[in-house]
Amino acid sequence: MWPDLMPEVASIINDMRQRASGYGRALRFGYRAHVIVRETEREAHAAAAHLVEALDPAEGKRIRERSLDHSSEGVRRQAELRESSSDDGFVEDALWTGVGRARSGCGAAIVGSPEQVINKLRAYQSLGIEAFILSGYPHIEEAEHFARLVLPEITHAPLRSFAHF
Template sequence: MTNGQARGCEVSWFSALCDDDYEFLGVPDARLKSSWAHCRDIVLQAESGGFDNILLPSGYQLGIDTTAFAAAIAPMLNRLALLMAVRVGEAWPPQLARQIATIDQMLGGRLTINIISSDMPGETLASAPRYRRTLEAMHILKAMLSGESLDHDGEFWQLKLDPPRIGTVSGKAPPLYFGGLSEDAREAAAKGCDVFLMWPDKAETVRAIITDMTARSAKYGRTLRFGYRAHVVVRDTETEARTAADRLLSKLDMAQGAAIRAKSLDSNSAGVAAQAALRESASYDGYAEANLWTGIGRARSGCGAAIVGDPDQVLAKLESYRAMGIEAFILSGYPHAAEADLFARHVLPKLDHGPLARD
């Protein structure tokens, strides 16, 4: 995988399309509620700060629509890529392929896709068939977005289609980012995705996941790349960073935090369980290992830990993950625009980074 633009790692930020922006975790703030204007400003902050990509999350219960937002923001960007989350359970793959190709053209070929193995709204499908459906969707999207005729007789979709007229700028499917820790999720990833995403964990666990997923994908003649999704709190000194992290939780009601975690659509997933276990194994001050703080997970489901420290400590932590094989980072912080600015000024210039190479 070579590309003249490729460098050490891809560094992405996060735009809070799903009502996940706070000054104090668990305390709703009207100024930070998901809206076109607020989420647009986060994306523009990421572009001006020098990030390579930005995750646009998706949820049908919270926030604003991801695909519509991506189409609206694409013409406003000059170099930033978009990592558009798509909920497979809610999509008809041929229509989704057309949307992806259109937005990729609007963006000048810089669209990437985060596949979410979602249910249909109101539906609960068991893990094994849900991930089989996700794998089918990935195969259909890759064929259609590579300009291939489709003759698909699957468990969930039966499609016989000519190549679509509209395609991506490259003529190929954009990279598919995907994550999950259950056996079903790991197998779907090994067979279908391009970048396997992980949430924060101890170093030995991250290494074990990379080893496992490398072996699984090799069984299918494939090579995965690896991404790491984490929050970050960076300040001039470690003491200031720890104080800023503690401040985030200073107004959190524990019952409210539990309610936020419980109502999440992924609250029972293997990944969320792993984040809970990481939090429970942490020391009294919430640190699972040096500079990895699990307090974020007390007020949100999903990615529940932050890299906390001074610029050199945060950089060293990221470089340690790169040494393990991580090539893509998806970072965020609270409030998102303010923390993006801090990271862009204090850490990003010290990283060898650029867009991930494409096949």
């Protein structure tokens, strides 16, 4: 599942569970999002703004339209979120749509302090999300922020070394 407003995520999960139960099946849910985490909310918001500050809106549109998935339902919904966002790109607490200004696909990020990011992830878990696919820009730098600020505070499966791949 890609980023959406909390009530919409809950609605999708409930709808899919009901449909699956009609066939005697149970579903598990995962969530794909970008993450921008810093020591403080202000620093996280500044990092998010910095990602897109030099982006020409017309160039962002060209990038999105060149993507093979530009006409998919998921991309359409990401565009709706972006268009309904506040001037700073947020559609709800800690959910920023600015990533979608420069790319197709998953176009939103969980943005905030460690506590805000953890609370957002736990809120998704409370809705039934069991797995997360998280990324950020630049990839290594954002992974290091997440590993230092968030990972020690959450329960997760053991991590494997890249040497095993």
